[in-house]
Amino acid sequence: MLDIRAIRQDPDRFRAGLTRKHADPQLIDDLLAADEQWRAALTETEQLKSLRNKASEEIARKKKQGLDASDEINQMRDVSQRIKMLDDEVRQLEARVQELLLAIPNIPHASVPDGESEEDNVPVRHWGEKPQFAFEPRPHWELAEALDIVDFERAVKITGSRFVLYKGLGAKLERALANFMLDFHVQRHGYTEMFPAFIANEESLVGTGNLPKFGDEMFKLEGLPYYLIPTAEVPLTNYYREEILTADMLPVKLAGYSACFRSEAGSAGKDTRGLIRLHQFQKVELVKLVTPESSYEELESLVRDCAAILEALELPYRVVEICTGDLGAKETKKYDLEVWLPAQNTYREISSCSNFEDYQARRAGLRFRREEGAKPEYLHTLNGSGLAIGRTVAAILENYQQEDGSVRIPKALVPYMGGDVIRRPS
RNA sequence: GGAGUGAUGGCCGAGUUGGUCGAAGGCGCUCGCCUGCUAAGCGAGUAUACGCCCAAAAGGCGUAUCGACGGUUCGAAUCCGUCUCACUCCGCCA
Numbered sequence: 001m002l003d004i005r006a007i008r009q010d011p012d013r014f015r016a017g018l019t020r021k022h023a024d025p026q027l028i029d030d031l032l033a034a035d036e037q038w039r040a041a042l043t044e045t046e047q048l049k050s051l052r053n054k055a056s057e058e059i060a061r062k063k064k065q066g067l068d069a070s071d072e073i074n075q076m077r078d079v080s081q082r083i084k085m086l087d088d089e090v091r092q093l094e095a096r097v098q099e100l101l102l103a104i105p106n107i108p109h110a111s112v113p114d115g116e117s118e119e120d121n122v123p124v125r126h127w128g129e130k131p132q133f134a135f136e137p138r139p140h141w142e143l144a145e146a147l148d149i150v151d152f153e154r155a156v157k158i159t160g161s162r163f164v165l166y167k168g169l170g171a172k173l174e175r176a177l178a179n180f181m182l183d184f185h186v187q188r189h190g191y192t193e194m195f196p197a198f199i200a201n202e203e204s205l206v207g208t209g210n211l212p213k214f215g216d217e218m219f220k221l222e223g224l225p226y227y228l229i230p231t232a233e234v235p236l237t238n239y240y241r242e243e244i245l246t247a248d249m250l251p252v253k254l255a256g257y258s259a260c261f262r263s264e265a266g267s268a269g270k271d272t273r274g275l276i277r278l279h280q281f282q283k284v285e286l287v288k289l290v291t292p293e294s295s296y297e298e299l300e301s302l303v304r305d306c307a308a309i310l311e312a313l314e315l316p317y318r319v320v321e322i323c324t325g326d327l328g329a330k331e332t333k334k335y336d337l338e339v340w341l342p343a344q345n346t347y348r349e350i351s352s353c354s355n356f357e358d359y360q361a362r363r364a365g366l367r368f369r370r371e372e373g374a375k376p377e378y379l380h381t382l383n384g385s386g387l388a389i390g391r392t393v394a395a396i397l398e399n400y401q402q403e404d405g406s407v408r409i410p411k412a413l414v415p416y417m418g419g420d421v422i423r424r425p426s
Numbered sequence: 427g428g429a430g431u432g433a434u435g436g437c438c439g440a441g442u443u444g445g446u447c448g449a450a451g452g453c454g455c456u457c458g459c460c461u462g463c464u465a466a467g468c469g470a471g472u473a474u475a476c477g478c479c480c481a482a483a484a485g486g487c488g489u490a491u492c493g494a495c496g497g498u499u500c501g502a503a504u505c506c507g508u509c510u511c512a513c514u515c516c517g518c519c520a
Contacts, residue, residue: 042477046489053446053489056501060445069500076500094476244474372456373472 017107038093115323128316141274176416191255196235207364228261232285295380353384
């Protein structure tokens, strides 16, 4: 959520920001109109309440002295009626302002490259050597099926399409990656490990910005105000919701493993094979709560933290800076890490690292005090995938495959796997 | 799931015959005084949000907030209703 006071003060800046993001700048004018109505009504009730408070004191005093106060009481009867009506109006107008405010996207940071779509995203850095094969590299789903480590067909029987079941060393690989990533971020990067519930309530989802606008991208529990989390970002960012932190707690760095559930509405026909786009996948997510002045530095270090996993696994990747047209609603700036998938001859998103500035912090009431007695200020929040595990499995299978269909295990993962190769069952 | 108890400020805790209660008192914290040092003692201060005034800050004014929502009333922390949460006991359960 944007700062309504900042919008009142300089609406053009926000209209321009929305235009850059290819959002409708008219949203700002709708908001300002509603805001004006709300404040006019608010001023009126507050004046009446002030009158009533004074009269109440007067009545109390008179009664204490045994004097008659029925004149005042009768007058206030009407005033109270009027207040009741106006209060109702104020509530509705305020709700309208809130609704509009919650629906307005964040505006991009000045450094974000302009662009229409993902076509215009800017690769900023490449790492690693793409593997050379003396044979035609096979896609990860073929490898996985041949190795009998992922069962695509039976998973559909058990649940439905876009669900998978890991089996044998596939299941172990999934578990090994989770452990490896968590240990790595905790030990090398100083994150605190968190294991959240996979269900979150509506307040939390509003806090991170998934509601009210993106409810159809999630699975909702029938008859309950609960959703399956689309990412551990939700519980982690909401961990300190409605709290005021002290400066010495910052930066807060959390690493959480969870399953992530996405309805993938509107993605029919895309990535229907393999491990790339599923209704459930597992991920280690990094969340940071930081001071406003440090958030862009923290974004760079977040990208490095996530990239370090790819480097440790020796998977080639590139960093892409997301352009204004491809930026999500909540973000001011975002980098994607894309891993090399040789069988598809393409880079594929495996992590997404974003700065939200105070957009989520305002929604979730995440604040801090610089020192004892100082005014509370909103934090900046960031998050990044470190990494999406299913896509990491896909990347390992494709990059580490050998001609006989076996797959080597990256060195860093061998202690977690207890072996250095996955072979075809005999 | 059944029964009971409770929810007040950073914390503890008064306040339930409705009336200057944003809320006593204590603790904590901040600043100052005092004091060989520390402790103790003394004094002052110590919530949040929103609106208005002010170019802005400082500051001032107003409104709201005693779990949430709604009701009664001129007036509610105090009365009534609904809900939520926490705790205890019983049942069930990995």
